[in-house]
Amino acid sequence: xxxxxxxxxxxxxxxxxxxEGDILIYLLHRVQDHYQSHYIPxxxxxxxxxxxxxxxxxxxxxxxxYSMFATKPRGKYIIRVCTSLPxxxxxxxxxxxxxxxxxxxxxxxxxxxxxxxxxxTSCLGLCGVSPVIMINDDYYGDLTVEKVESIxxxxxxxxxx
Amino acid sequence: xxxxxxxxxxxxxxxxxxxKEFVTYLRNLVANYNMDSLVTVLETVSLGSYNGVTxxxxxxxxxxxxxxxxxxxxxxxxxxxxxxxxWDLTIDKSSIKPAEKFELKEIxxxxxxxxxxxxxxxxxxxxRDGYFALSKALKMKPEEVIKEVKDSGLKGRGGAGFPTGLKxxxxxxxxxxxxxxxxxxxxxxxxxxxxxxxxxxxxxxVIEAMTIAGYAVGASKGYIYIxxxxxxxxxxxxKAIKDAYEYGFLGExxxxxxxxxxxxxxxxxxxxxxGEETALLESIEGKxxxxxxxxxYPPENGLFGKPTVINNVETFANVPQIILNxxxxxxxxxxxxxxxxxxxxxxxDVNRRGMVELPMGVTVREVLYGFGGGVRGGRELKMVQTGxxxxxxxxxxxxxxxxxYDSMRKYGVSLGxxxxxxxxxxxxxxxxxxxxxxxxxxxxxxxxxxxxxGTRLACEILExxxxxxxxxxxxSYLEEIASLTADASFCGLGQSINVPxxxxxxxxxxxxxxxxxxxxxSVNLCKKPEKKAKAFIK
Ligand SMILES: Cc1cc2nc3c(=O)[nH]c(=O)nc-3n(C[C@H](O)[C@H](O)[C@H](O)COP(=O)(O)O)c2cc1C
Ligand code: SF4
Ligand code: FES
Numbered sequence: 001x002x003x004x005x006x007x008x009x010x011x012x013x014x015x016x017x018x019x020e021g022d023i024l025i026y027l028l029h030r031v032q033d034h035y036q037s038h039y040i041p042x043x044x045x046x047x048x049x050x051x052x053x054x055x056x057x058x059x060x061x062x063x064x065x066y067s068m069f070a071t072k073p074r075g076k077y078i079i080r081v082c083t084s085l086p087x088x089x090x091x092x093x094x095x096x097x098x099x100x101x102x103x104x105x106x107x108x109x110x111x112x113x114x115x116x117x118x119x120x121t122s123c124l125g126l127c128g129v130s131p132v133i134m135i136n137d138d139y140y141g142d143l144t145v146e147k148v149e150s151i152x153x154x155x156x157x158x159x160x161x
Numbered sequence: 162x163x164x165x166x167x168x169x170x171x172x173x174x175x176x177x178x179x180x181k182e183f184v185t186y187l188r189n190l191v192a193n194y195n196m197d198s199l200v201t202v203l204e205t206v207s208l209g210s211y212n213g214v215t216x217x218x219x220x221x222x223x224x225x226x227x228x229x230x231x232x233x234x235x236x237x238x239x240x241x242x243x244x245x246x247x248w249d250l251t252i253d254k255s256s257i258k259p260a261e262k263f264e265l266k267e268i269x270x271x272x273x274x275x276x277x278x279x280x281x282x283x284x285x286x287x288x289r290d291g292y293f294a295l296s297k298a299l300k301m302k303p304e305e306v307i308k309e310v311k312d313s314g315l316k317g318r319g320g321a322g323f324p325t326g327l328k329x330x331x332x333x334x335x336x337x338x339x340x341x342x343x344x345x346x347x348x349x350x351x352x353x354x355x356x357x358x359x360x361x362x363x364x365x366x367v368i369e370a371m372t373i374a375g376y377a378v379g380a381s382k383g384y385i386y387i388x389x390x391x392x393x394x395x396x397x398x399x400k401a402i403k404d405a406y407e408y409g410f411l412g413e414x415x416x417x418x419x420x421x422x423x424x425x426x427x428x429x430x431x432x433x434x435x436g437e438e439t440a441l442l443e444s445i446e447g448k449x450x451x452x453x454x455x456x457x458y459p460p461e462n463g464l465f466g467k468p469t470v471i472n473n474v475e476t477f478a479n480v481p482q483i484i485l486n487x488x489x490x491x492x493x494x495x496x497x498x499x500x501x502x503x504x505x506x507x508x509x510d511v512n513r514r515g516m517v518e519l520p521m522g523v524t525v526r527e528v529l530y531g532f533g534g535g536v537r538g539g540r541e542l543k544m545v546q547t548g549x550x551x552x553x554x555x556x557x558x559x560x561x562x563x564x565x566y567d568s569m570r571k572y573g574v575s576l577g578x579x580x581x582x583x584x585x586x587x588x589x590x591x592x593x594x595x596x597x598x599x600x601x602x603x604x605x606x607x608x609x610x611x612x613x614x615g616t617r618l619a620c621e622i623l624e625x626x627x628x629x630x631x632x633x634x635x636x637s638y639l640e641e642i643a644s645l646t647a648d649a650s651f652c653g654l655g656q657s658i659n660v661p662x663x664x665x666x667x668x669x670x671x672x673x674x675x676x677x678x679x680x681x682x683s684v685n686l687c688k689k690p691e692k693k694a695k696a697f698i699k
Contacts, residue, residue, distance in 0.1 A: 016425045016426075017425075017463055018382045018384070018423055018425055019382070021446055021447050021465070022384070022445055022446065022447065023428065023447070024447030025427065025428060025430055025444065025447060026427060027430075028430070029389065029428055029430065052447075054447070057449070058447075059239045061449050062447065062448065062449055062450075064449075065449030065450065065451075066389075066429075066430035066431050066432050066450070067430070067431035067432065068389050068390075068430040068431035069430055069431075082228070083349035083353070083596070083597075083599065083600070083603075084352070084550070084600055085351055085546065085550060085582060085593065085596050085597060085600070086352040086508040086509055086580075086582050088353055088596045089509045089510060089582070089584055089588060089593075090509060090510060090537075093592075093596075117332075117634050120603065121390075121431070122351060122600060122603065122604060123349060123350070123351035123352065124350060124352070124390055125173075125348055125353065125354040125356075125357045125388070125390075125391065126173060126174060126177070126354060127351070127352050127353075127354055127506065127508035127514070127515070127582075128174045128354060128506075128508065128515050129174045129178070129514075130175050130508065132177075133407075134390065137371065137392060139173065139176070139177050140177065141174065141177035141178075142177070142178070143538075146575055
């Protein structure tokens with residue numbers, strides 16, 4: 001991403017701005033969406049700060065506070081596992097254990113091949129089909145360990161091709 | 162209109178089961194068979210029953226549960242082409258509607274349009290009296306609108322239960338050059354998915370209500386703050402806002418009344434604490450979402466320091482119907498102190514999960530058995546969590562408690578956001594406690610020490626307990642921490658950890674004692690960690 005692209009998004013979002021200062025988080029979502037490794041590089045964070053006329057430290061604070069943002073590269077696939085009780089109860093506990101073992105990482109870590117980052121998330125509001133995981137923008141529900149395994153294998157297979 | 166209409170549920174739960182693909186496939190098949198002039202395929206949001214994608218064929222009023230494209234083909238080739246009902250895919254209507262034997266008095270106010278209209282089509286909303294309430298309100302005086310809401314007895318559905326009319330009145334009374342209306346759509350209470358389904362299924366009801374609120378309190382700008390992960394809600398609301406502008410229900414001089422109102426959507430970014438109203442306002446202002454000191458409360462000093470009305474999605478969704486049908490109609494539903502309905506979300510170990518709107522005062526048992534069909538797999542019910550993770554755990558002995566705003570005070574059973582989570586006998590109370598405290602530790606924003614440290618310590622002790630390494634002193638210490646943290650914490654997050662934790666310990670004390678004294682887990686889930694062989698070699 002470069003400054004021109006950021007300017008373009010800022011201009012677009014200004015259309016939806018009601019008060020000066022209300023688009024920062026919106027903008028950060030849009031910027032991060034551009035990066036395949038799901039993060040906002042420091043120099044880009046600074047550009048965002050300049051474009052919105054806020055201090056870089058404020059942008060940095062926001063980036064570190066919210067779990068959907070990252071300042072370091074993450075895997076190509078971010079696996080967010082819901083660990084809240086309505087997922088935990090009907091089989092979610094086993095899925096968490098399985099994923100940690102299968103990917104050989106803990107929450108917050110990325111696999112050595114840079115493919116997967118495992119993250120824990122609180123309830124995703126899909127408890128009607130729990131247990132649930134999210135991979136990037138896609139949801140998967142009514143999961144069992146077997147289903148999770150085949151989802152992961154499919155993604156890996158797609159990469160190998 | 163075509164003679165036949167096929168409605169397919171495409172709420173986010175159904176999408177996970179393939180609903181979108183089924184719709185495309187269904188449309189293709191209909192086109193291939195040249196039935197375009199006979200059959201309309203509509204996407205709608207459904208309620209309940211998530212064993213497959215629910216499909217309704219009208220005017221026959223037959224319901225199907227679809228699990229694969231083959232099922233779709235069967236329905237097209239048998240039912241639509243030949244008029245023969247596909248019996249093996251048919252579901253009993255009663256499995257979609259609540260089982261009769263409990264005579265659930267389902268009353269649909271906030272869910273009235275969900276599943277019946279295409280949420281992306283403003284005309285369908287208008288056809289069901291949409292924006293009539295706005296037009297009516299704009300002909301009333303702002304004070305009259307507030308009085309109607311006040312008289313209705315509507316209280317906040319986001320958890321705290323503050324009277325909505327009073328909140329509006331407080332905001333209206335403050336003199337300011339700018340005021341705001343904010344919708345709290347940061348739904349994060351585990352087990353809650355009602356706001357999501359309201360926004361996906363009937364986005365205009367929220368827009369209409371917020372515009373009415375703006376008129377009533379004298380605000381010209383509004384924000385809907387939606388969880389960053391709720392892509393479908395964001396999409397539907399953005400579309401709905403765009404259409405409302407085009408039709409003149411938003412923007413300058415709405416319906417020629419001279420009143421102007423601008424509305425926009427903002428996204429969260431993964432922080433449960435942003436559901437707390439002042440943290441949410443911070444987040445809209447582009448800051449990290451840490452709660453503010455209260456007072457001052459938002460009606461006085463809210464967004465960008467201006468008077469602000471902030472209400473939950475479900476609270477707002479009630480407003481148009483109150484304006485249309487009047488306060489006394491609304492008050493006649495529910496219980497004396499808790500007017501109207503509540504949308505309950507049923508999750509966990511039950512036969513049927515989903516959401517259902519019932520009058521306030523309905524019992525836990527009615528929801529669990531009448532709607533949910535009881536515990537899954539014929540297991541025994543061990544406990545029910547009501548109100549969300551900040552709510553209460555109750556044993557089967559309390560199932561007949563009526564749920565309303567008084568049930569916490571009267572019976573120690575929380576209504577909260579309307580979650581009913583069933584937990585069967587295969588689960589361990591200590592493990593449940595650990596999971597609950599891990600949630601609070603994970604979501605603690607770290608602003609104040611009691612919450613940050615209290616949740617960490619509680620997790621440590623509970624972890625020890627699940628490894629069967631804790632002592633009875635640890636258990637006493639845990640209870641102490643729960644109370645201390647609740648007393649000393651800055652915001653509602655830390656202040657509420659004692660409720661779930663102590664209700665678990667009090668209801669299942671024997672189980673906790675067994676873990677610490679006899680080093681035994683009743684369901685054999687908690688085990689001593691295996692000693693590493695290395696330790697001996699060293
Ligand atoms: C930690 C915490 C999380 C909360 N999360 C939500 C939420 O997700 N949605 C919501 O509507 N209210 C939530 N609330 C309650 C809000 O602070 C506030 O009471 C509510 O938005 C007021 O709207 P109402 O009066 O319509 O319920 C939360 C409160 C706390 C303390
Ligand atoms: S109680 Fe917890 S969530 Fe609330 S301000 Fe303190 S640390 Fe943050
Ligand atoms: S608890 Fe996992 S989606 Fe709600």
